[in-house]
Amino acid sequence: MKSRPRGEFRLTLPLSEPLLQLLNKFHYHQLELLKENGLVNVNERIMLNVSDYSLCSLGYPVTQKSMNEMLKKICKKVNVQNNNLNVTMYTCRHTVATKLGNTPGMSYPWAASRLGHSLKMFMRTYVHVDEDRNEEMLDLISSN
Numbered sequence: 001m002k003s004r005p006r007g008e009f010r011l012t013l014p015l016s017e018p019l020l021q022l023l024n025k026f027h028y029h030q031l032e033l034l035k036e037n038g039l040v041n042v043n044e045r046i047m048l049n050v051s052d053y054s055l056c057s058l059g060y061p062v063t064q065k066s067m068n069e070m071l072k073k074i075c076k077k078v079n080v081q082n083n084n085l086n087v088t089m090y091t092c093r094h095t096v097a098t099k100l101g102n103t104p105g106m107s108y109p110w111a112a113s114r115l116g117h118s119l120k121m122f123m124r125t126y127v128h129v130d131e132d133r134n135e136e137m138l139d140l141i142s143s144n
Contacts, residue, residue, distance in 0.1 A: 037053060
């Protein structure tokens with residue numbers, strides 16, 4: 001997690017039941033991995049940096065770099081290609097934010113607040129043409 005400037009705050013976001021189940025499953029596997037390797041979660045972190053046992057033993061949380069490395073391996077395994085560009089956690093966040101910005105009926109202030117952005121920043125960064133909706137928009141035009 002990133003630190004926040006003075007005066008700013010962190011949001012507690014609601015989790016869907018499937019995501020909560022996935023996090024619980026991850027937590028269980030993390031506990032098993034720690035037990036198998038004689039490690040202790042001294043800071044009781046939800047997501048330890050288990051890709052580096054020395055950092056894990058010191059209680060370091062997962063980093064963006066290690067998440068990106070895991071994501072790269074997953075993309076390779078499932079044959080996801082992105083024109084020789086890396087898929088990163090940031091690109092995933094940007095994709096989700098863009099989908100939020102182009103969802104009919106979406107509350108832009110709500111979406112902006114969940115991303116930690118001002119409404120102006122959200123609108124400028126994420127609300128733009130969604131190429132995935134081209135066919136739908138063309139159908140809408142032709143039906144009038």
